[in-house]
Amino acid sequence: MSEKRIKIVENILNANDQLAAENRARIDAAGVFSINLMASPGAGKTSFILATINALLDQDVKIGVIEGDTAPVTIDSDKISAAGMPAIQVNTGGQCHLDAVMINNALDEIGLDTIDLLIVENVGNLICPAAFRLGTHSNIVIASIPEGDDKPYKYPNIYRGLDVLIINKIDLLPYLDFDMDYFKQGIEMLNPGLQIFPVSCKSGEGIPTWLDWLETKIQ
């Protein structure tokens, strides 16, 4: 009997990353722009998707949505369907995040050839989704004013590897002690130069600026 040490040095989630790359190839082949939308529960992920859908209604942009939830509830996907866009509900069976396998399966159903933009609404959670790449083009986090300005300092991981940050519910700024400079300073420390869009899904403030960015991506 001999003993041996084998050097590997492989990212633990390499299998997920490989499948994510496969997802990306499928999405690219269909000419679709894709977004992985992450946030804590209640930050306004579904509202943000609906605001985006409604703002683009007259532009002939077809948006497909993959809704991730930990339980078989269709509240979110029903709202998307009611707005006239195709939605696929993915039940993670209690898991705290979507992974590339779940997206791979959902891509079979969403009809990639029929849409221009794919939005994946991840499970509401600021910790776990950060680790699992899905194969989407942009990783986007929605922070919201009521969550407090200390989130980058307490949950640094989710703000690393992000492409865009949405700050939602800015209509509440006058009523809450949210120090925007302190919040943005934390973001800048973790992800220098990150594209940030402050918005209010309720009042519509800031949404046009977000759409300007989005429209450059879904030509």
Add this chain to the structure above:
Amino acid sequence: MHELSVTESVLEIACNHAKEAKARAVTDIHLVIGRLSSIVDESVQFYWDFVSKGTLCENAKLHFRREPAILLCLACNNKYELKDELIPCPKCGSPQVRVLSGDEFNLESIEIERL
């Protein structure tokens, strides 16, 4: 809790490499986890005992090496380690910093027994 998915991934990678090396058993698995990667060692260990049962990795010991999160201050060139929460440069107070390390999330090596 994404530790279960992580544990399953560790098992898959370790078993694949062990099979390739024609191992009889895997005795030790060495993981390198950066401070900025959120993972609870105890949870991985807890799941490990269940998921590794009946595999080449059954009874293998998991070793976690935590890599510190190191930041570089762009204002004064000070390198400092994050202990808990994110802080500006402790030397000059500048928030103009870059993360140098701490994102590691790797299976570094396994130790096997051969026939």
